Amino acid sequence: MPTLIYNIGTLQTPLGSFPHTGAAQGENRKYHNAAVLCEDGVIKAVYENGALPEVGADTAAIDAKGRLVTPGLIDAHTHLVFGGWRQNEIPLKLKGAGYLDILRAGGGILSTVRATRKASEEELFEKSRAFLDELMAQGITTAELKSGYGLDKETELKQLRVIKRLNEAHPMDAVATYLGAHAIPEEYRGKSGEYIDFIISDVLPEIKCQDLAEFCDVFLETGVFGVEESRRLLTAAREMGFGLKIHADEIDELGGSQLAGELGAVSAEHLIATGERGMEALARGGVIAALLPCTSLYLNKSFARARDMIAHGIPVAVATDFNPGSCPSLNIGLCMTMAYLKYRMTPEEILSSVTINAACAVNRGGSIGTIEPGKKADMVIWNAEDMEMLCYRMGSNLAGTVIKHGAIVKNNI
Numbered sequence: 538m539p540t541l542i543y544n545i546g547t548l549q550t551p552l553g554s555f556p557h558t559g560a561a562q563g564e565n566r567k568y569h570n571a572a573v574l575c576e577d578g579v580i581k582a583v584y585e586n587g588a589l590p591e592v593g594a595d596t597a598a599i600d601a602k603g604r605l606v607t608p609g610l611i612d613a614h615t616h617l618v619f620g621g622w623r624q625n626e627i628p629l630k631l632k633g634a635g636y637l638d639i640l641r642a643g644g645g646i647l648s649t650v651r652a653t654r655k656a657s658e659e660e661l662f663e664k665s666r667a668f669l670d671e672l673m674a675q676g677i678t679t680a681e682l683k684s685g686y687g688l689d690k691e692t693e694l695k696q697l698r699v700i701k702r703l704n705e706a707h708p709m710d711a712v713a714t715y716l717g718a719h720a721i722p723e724e725y726r727g728k729s730g731e732y733i734d735f736i737i738s739d740v741l742p743e744i745k746c747q748d749l750a751e752f753c754d755v756f757l758e759t760g761v762f763g764v765e766e767s768r769r770l771l772t773a774a775r776e777m778g779f780g781l782k783i784h785a786d787e788i789d790e791l792g793g794s795q796l797a798g799e800l801g802a803v804s805a806e807h808l809i810a811t812g813e814r815g816m817e818a819l820a821r822g823g824v825i826a827a828l829l830p831c832t833s834l835y836l837n838k839s840f841a842r843a844r845d846m847i848a849h850g851i852p853v854a855v856a857t858d859f860n861p862g863s864c865p866s867l868n869i870g871l872c873m874t875m876a877y878l879k880y881r882m883t884p885e886e887i888l889s890s891v892t893i894n895a896a897c898a899v900n901r902g903g904s905i906g907t908i909e910p911g912k913k914a915d916m917v918i919w920n921a922e923d924m925e926m927l928c929y930r931m932g933s934n935l936a937g938t939v940i941k942h943g944a945i946v947k948n949n950i
Contacts, residue, residue, distance in 0.1 A: 539596040545571040546603040550908040551893040556852035563885040575914035578942030609678030609915030611895035614856035621652025646720040653686035676917040676936035685716030697749035708946040714752040754782040757793035786810040798822030829858035830875035843880035855890040877928040884924035914943035
């Protein structure tokens with residue numbers, strides 16, 4: 538059934554199917570008094586200045602009531618399939634324990650690993666489906682979901698099966714990333730190289746055989762995996778046909794951003810500690826910087842140098858990093874406000890960061906991330922008149938009507 542969204546006060550969107558860099562990251566097309574015609578879940582035409590198409594009686598009509606419409610948002614970095622929670626770490630943090638201190642003591646990621654191994658596939662599915670509902674209610678129509686809380690073959694496959702089921706059962710699109718190299722499992726303590734061998738020989742081939750993930754990621758950080766181990770893993774993953782992602786420079790600058798540029802990773806994530814050499818490598822490699830401002834906020838860390846990255850010609854995406862330890866928040870609106878206040882990004886740059894650049898970070902720039910003919914009809918009608926309001930209303934959910942493939946999937950009006 539065709540759908541016409543009309544009476545749009547301002548339709549604001551980046552254009553194109555490629556990552557937006559430099560000054561282009563802040564270039565959005567704004568249509569006033571606009572309308573969008575969709576058919577079979579795809580955008581057919583965009584109208585402005587009060588123009589409307591002739592439509593048949595079978596066309597569903599959605600009145601935007603003069604409000605702002607943007608592309609559906611994309612959360613390009615989440616860890617939302619996990620067992621348990623980690624609120625018990627708060628007293629440790631208040632006493633001064635850092636992220637790596639808690640991990641070395643067997644907490645942090647390893648605590649979640651134990652809980653995720655114990656959880657059934659059905660328990661993980663139901664818990665994660667509720668998280669996707671929460672994301673969708675905020676205007677997110679596509680999200681990347683990482684594994685990484687199993688650190689063994691059985692549980693990692695269980696997480697990835699959950700992600701595949703979510704993609705099939707939920708209105709949102711779920712993009713799967715394998716992050717088995719998220720930490721060194723307790724059974725491989727002191728033997729990180731052997732664990733990488735195990736991933737390459739036993740786990741990655743099975744994931745590829747079952748078609749359970751598009752990307753392979755690694756946590757390159759002090760006390761976790763080094764540059765050479767990460768290079769070995771990602772090179773093997775690339776040879777098997779996986780896209781590459783790297784958790785890089787979150788706490789220490791160890792060369793993760795340089796490795797991302799060297800290998801041509803799709804994205805490098807966190808980048809809190811990235812300096813000039815890292816930025817130059819990311820720019821040369823065409824790597825998308827997936828920045829996670831609410832993690833900086835929650836860990837009381839410094840914020841990534843987004844303005845410098847944009848100046849270097851690096852495309853910046855902004856995402857939630859939702860996880861049970863370092864960022865237990867699904868609030869994309871708060872991330873956008875932090876990007877505004879802490880990254881000093883403009884509302885136009887922020888819109889590109891959560892739409893087209895985020896779409897490209899999950900290899901979907903050709904189908905989502907902008908409102909243009911031929912793209913999927915994923916849009917949000919906001920309870921706001923402009924992007925400035927979305928960035929200004931810190932922590933508020935201003936998503937009004939969420940549209941996925943041309944159909945209303947959430948109505949908060």
